[in-house]
Structures are given as C-alpha cells and as structure tokens.
Amino acid sequence: xxxxxxxxxxxxxxxxxxxxxxxxxxxxxxxxxxxxxxxxxxxxxxxxxxxxxxxxxxxxxxxxxxxxxxxxxxxxxxxxxxxxxxxxxxxxxxxxxxxxxxxxxxxxxxxxxxxxxxxxxxxxxxxxxxxxxxxxxxxxxxxxxxxxxxxxxxxxxxxxxxxxxxxxxxxxxxxxxxxxxxxxxxxxxxxxxxxxxxxxxxxxxxxxxxxxxxxxxxxxxxxxxxxxxxxxxxxxxxxxxxxxxxxxxxxxxxxxxxxxxxxxxxxxxxxxxxxxxxxxxxxxxxxxxxxxxxx
Amino acid sequence: xxxxxxxxxxxxxxxxxxxxxxxxxxxxxxxxxxxxxxxxxxxxxxxxxxxxxxxxxxxxxxxxxxxxxxxxxxxxxxxxxxxxxxxxxxxxxxxxxxxxxxxxxxxxxxxxxxxxxxxxxxxxxxxxxxxxxxxxxxxxxxxxxxxxxxxxxxxxxxxxxxxxxxxxxxxxxxxxxxxxxxxxxxxxxxxxxxxxxxxxxxxxxxxxxxxxxxxxxxxxxxxxxxxxxxxxxxxxxxxxxxxxxxxxxxxxxxxxxxxxxxxxxxxxxxxxxxxxxxxxxxxxxxxxxxxxxxxxxxxxxxxxxxxxxxxxxxxxxxxxxxxxxxxxxxxxxxxxxxxxxxxxxxxxxxxxxxxxxxxxxxxxxxxxxxxxxxxxxxxxxxxxxxxxxxxxxxxxxxxxxxx
Numbered sequence: 001x002x003x004x005x006x007x008x009x010x011x012x013x014x015x016x017x018x019x020x021x022x023x024x025x026x027x028x029x030x031x032x033x034x035x036x037x038x039x040x041x042x043x044x045x046x047x048x049x050x051x052x053x054x055x056x057x058x059x060x061x062x063x064x065x066x067x068x069x070x071x072x073x074x075x076x077x078x079x080x081x082x083x084x085x086x087x088x089x090x091x092x093x094x095x096x097x098x099x100x101x102x103x104x105x106x107x108x109x110x111x112x113x114x115x116x117x118x119x120x121x122x123x124x125x126x127x128x129x130x131x132x133x134x135x136x137x138x139x140x141x142x143x144x145x146x147x148x149x150x151x152x153x154x155x156x157x158x159x160x161x162x163x164x165x166x167x168x169x170x171x172x173x174x175x176x177x178x179x180x181x182x183x184x185x186x187x188x189x190x191x192x193x194x195x196x197x198x199x200x201x202x203x204x205x206x207x208x209x210x211x212x213x214x215x216x217x218x219x220x221x222x223x224x225x226x227x228x229x230x231x232x233x234x235x236x237x238x239x240x241x242x243x244x245x246x247x248x249x250x251x252x253x254x255x256x257x258x259x260x261x262x263x264x265x266x267x268x269x270x271x272x273x274x275x276x277x278x279x280x281x282x283x284x285x286x287x288x289x290x291x292x293x294x295x
Numbered sequence: 296x297x298x299x300x301x302x303x304x305x306x307x308x309x310x311x312x313x314x315x316x317x318x319x320x321x322x323x324x325x326x327x328x329x330x331x332x333x334x335x336x337x338x339x340x341x342x343x344x345x346x347x348x349x350x351x352x353x354x355x356x357x358x359x360x361x362x363x364x365x366x367x368x369x370x371x372x373x374x375x376x377x378x379x380x381x382x383x384x385x386x387x388x389x390x391x392x393x394x395x396x397x398x399x400x401x402x403x404x405x406x407x408x409x410x411x412x413x414x415x416x417x418x419x420x421x422x423x424x425x426x427x428x429x430x431x432x433x434x435x436x437x438x439x440x441x442x443x444x445x446x447x448x449x450x451x452x453x454x455x456x457x458x459x460x461x462x463x464x465x466x467x468x469x470x471x472x473x474x475x476x477x478x479x480x481x482x483x484x485x486x487x488x489x490x491x492x493x494x495x496x497x498x499x500x501x502x503x504x505x506x507x508x509x510x511x512x513x514x515x516x517x518x519x520x521x522x523x524x525x526x527x528x529x530x531x532x533x534x535x536x537x538x539x540x541x542x543x544x545x546x547x548x549x550x551x552x553x554x555x556x557x558x559x560x561x562x563x564x565x566x567x568x569x570x571x572x573x574x575x576x577x578x579x580x581x582x583x584x585x586x587x588x589x590x591x592x593x594x595x596x597x598x599x600x601x602x603x604x605x606x607x608x609x610x611x612x613x614x615x616x617x618x619x620x621x622x623x624x625x626x627x628x629x630x631x632x633x634x635x636x637x638x639x640x641x642x643x644x645x646x647x648x649x650x651x652x653x654x655x656x657x658x659x660x661x662x663x664x665x666x667x668x669x670x671x672x673x674x675x676x677x678x679x680x681x682x683x684x685x686x687x688x689x690x691x692x693x694x695x696x697x698x
Binding site for chain 2: 060088145147149218259260264268270272273279280283286290294
C-alpha cells in the first residue's frame, strides 16, 4: 500500500468503527427497552406460549416428510373435515403428496364428493353454528393465520385437559379453595398463572363442568371439543397412531395446504440468491476498478 | 450507427441529455454509501410498479372475492406467490430505504438552501407512499386490512363539522365495505404513477442544484467532482446487488415476516381482532396519534393533527435550521439531537406496536407515558434544532474549504 492508500484505509477504519459504535448504542438502547418488558407486553390474555417443535419443513433446506404428509392428509380428511373445510385444496391435488388417482377418488367418495371437489366440510354451517356457537373456521391457512404458526396449531391439538389433568382439578377443588402449594402444582401442570388463585379456581370449575379447556388457547376455553384422540385414525403404514403422532402429521399436512408452492419457492430462492451473490461480487470488483482512479 | 444518432439528435437531443445528465453530470466525489438509498428507492419503486401491474391482472376488487383471489394468485397463478411476496415485502423495504434516505438528508443538511424544493418533493413522495401503502394493505381483505381501514378512515371523523359526512363519503356507505375496497384499488393503482411523476420532478430539482455531500459544502473546484457515469452508476449497481440479496432472503425465506397472521383470516365486520396493529412503517405515527389522549373530547382531533403535523413539520425544516453549516458532521450539538431523534422514532414504533393500555415494569409505567414523552421529544427535535441554531448556541467545528 502506498502512503495515500494507508491514509484512506485508516479513515475508512475510523468511519466504520464510528458507525459500529453508534449502531451499538442504538442496539443497547433497544435491548434495554425490550429487557424492561416482562415477556410479551400482550401476554395479559393468559394463554401459555406453545413450545417450538422441530418441523422438518422449516428453514432454508427444510423438506416435507412425505410419509407424514400422506398420513396427515388422511387425518385431515377422516377427522378435520367432519366440521372444518380446507377449501383451497381439491381432492385431486392430494396426488401431489403421493396418493394414486384411485386412492384420491376413494377418499373423495368416502366423504360423498368427487376428486374435482375442494376439501369442504360435510357439516352445514348453520347446523355448525347451532351446535358450537360458531362456524368452524376454514383450515386452509390456519398455520399462517395464528401467532405461533405450526407450533400453535399443534399446541391446540395436544393441549386439552387429559384424564390426569381432570383428576388433579377434582382433587384440588374438593375443598372448594386452592392453597399456595396446590396453586403451584396446577400452574405447572396446566400452564396457568399461579398468581391469581381466584381466577384459577374459576378455570378449574369450568373445566370440571365439562367445558373445553386448552392450555394454549388465549382465554383457555373455546368451542372446539378435543378433536384427536389416541387411535382416532387407522394408519396403513404401521406408524403408531397416538394423539401426538396424529397431531404432528396433520399439522404437517396443514402447513403444506397453507402454501403448496413453498418448496418451489425455497428451491428457486437458493438459485436466485447464489446468482445475486456472484453478480454482486463482480459488481464490487468492477466498482473498485473504476474508483481506483479517484483520489 | 452515428448517422442514426445524428438523425435522432437533430430531432430529440438524446446524446446531449445523456452527456449533461450522466456522463458529464458533475457529482461530488466524496459521497458515502448513505447516498445509495435514493437510487435504491427508485429500484424498489420500479419493482413495486412491475409486480403490482402483474398482480392487478389477476386481482379482483370485491368484498366477496378478494381474499380468495389473493389465495388464487398464491396457488394457481404461475409465480403468483413470487409476485405477491415481492410486492408485500417490497412495501416494507420501500419504507426502510426511504426512511434511511430521509434521515441521511436530515443528517447531512440536504434540505438546506438551495435544495428546499428538492426536499419538498421528497416529502410529497413520502406522504403519497403512505397513502398508497395503506390502501394496498386493504386489498387482500383480511381481518387487519378491514379493521386497519376502519380505524384509519375513522380518524377523518375528527375533523369538525364535516368529519362525519366525510367518512361516509370516503367509505361509500355507512361502514367500510365493497365500495371502499373498489375505490382503494383504483387509487392504489393510480397513486404509484403519480409518485413516479413526482420522482421525476424530484430528480429534476436534484439535477438543477446538484447533490449535497457528507461535508455539506458547495463544490467550487472541478477537482471536487467526478462524472455520475461511470462512478456512481457502478456504485449504485453494487448497492442494488447488496439490496437484492437482502430483499430476496426475505421474499424467499421469510416472506411473512412483516405480515400479521391475522391478515390470513378473511375480513369479518362482525368480529374485531383482539389487537389492531398497523404495518410497522406507520407505528411511530400511530403512537403519536394515540399519545394525545388527555384533551377530553378534543383528543381525537388533536391526535390526528399531531400525527399529520409530525410529517408536515418536515416541510418547514429548511427554515428551522439556521446554522451556517449544513452537515451535522461539523455540528456536535445537532449531531446528538439527531441520534436522540432516531432512537426516539424507534421507541415510538415500539410503543405503537403495543396495545394502548400496555404497561412495563409490572404495571409501574404505562406505555402511554412513554408515548407522550417520545412525542414531545419528536417535536422537541425540531424546536431545539431551531433554538440552538437561531440563538447561536451551537459552536460548529471548522468546515473544510473543499472536498
């Protein structure tokens, strides 16, 4: 490097360090602000945040588990479609998941439809409203339409009160009030806020009364009874059909249904970005060459 | 070839234009990378108009169909998902780029004499961008589209006497509905073309007075400037490369990062979402709007005036700043005020993101207090910038004579 270059280099270093310093100040300011907020400032609704699940299809190189997709489609058609629609998917599209035309035809006819029909519920919306108080939402976009995305939908499917949860509720509420130790136990088992025993007692009463309790639903109670039980759907590929497995598979399917083009998007993305990186490196080289004359 | 150019030039002086506006157009040689953001904004505008045009070929503005049509574009139209994701993320990147562009202008005093008209055209573009983005966000007709439109259009009712009638006129009915959606689509298609026109005026004003530079001094010496082409064309293209990489990472791998999950729920006039939140680029202004809540029945009008005033005050910035020096590089006090202003805008955005009744430190500090303080600081910036320069409080550092 000649003298001028050294001077220029130093001034660049100085400028960069100044920029880094001001960026650091901004970051610290932002971080101290977020640190001041206990959890999410919106967490007042009281529902627990569903834990993250290791979905194979997320991330830059993530791919769908094809077997899980097929099983999930089976769960969706045999279980979810009883009340919900998945109207942006047609039966015929399920062939993209590896079903044969005959299989698709059989699935469609099993619910009284043809393969050209969308996956709509056989339940009449008015009847649904009468029995549940709400029309069950369409599930086509459900994994994109809720905070927490796939993890939330999975959390809802497995977050209902189990028999042991109910036994706990009955035991705790036997004397009509909740002690400090009991509050802790209930809080950790049902993911409730242990600071408000009165509110907790109210929740347990409703739970014992047979309302649909769910750990992960904001407000804990909603119209949908537990949709998936152990063994609810008979798998043909030998996979264990536990509730948890059914939930995992159907969420995988719903994530596909929410955006069937997502794998095309990701594979195109790699090519586009690699191209841009090479192009940008070349542009930078040309830029340096042209600017070498300027002092 | 030269024969053809001679023929054209005799009728339309293309060569002369390229020469005076590009190959010989003098540009300061010391522009840093913050000066890339103007041309970046033009790139995003072109991306938005191009993707928007193709989206419009498939879109239908209809309260009963729009939500489904957007999903049709996502699923059935060839590369429709790419068009929509590029367009939706493009809006966010447009604002990011333009915010940096505006802040660069504020830091280096690019609004100062003789660049006032250039600056004003910029604010007009910014203002129209906000309107365009707001109306575009309504078009997918999801829950946030609908309720965002309801909340924002309702602000007009704060205008005395005519407010209520004005809102009904804007809606084309007694609530946000099909007529609202249709007129928003028409305006959303029109406004970007108007923006494009004002961008040409912005460039005309720029080329009349030439670029400012990090030292904020006028160019006297020929040695201070270099021709725009090839020096800044290649630098801008390099910037385009970096920008496109970051943009594509979002479009292809985090396309819903800037979108609210609620907007994948079809609009439902009967069900208000738990928490209506505007797009991130409106949040600081939304926070200013909500921070005026202590004036009783005048709060709404005052909030709207404060929100509009937060942008309008930029128009008088050239007259508020009385320093003999343009660039904050040589103005220690102004520089500190500027960074406080930047942090203040970020905090305002965070306040705007949270519900109006949210608190921190276990309820000890309501966010509304922070919102009010930050609103005061926002306007305080403009007052103090005037005060320290008009009253000669700031002692500037020595400014170089030439680049």
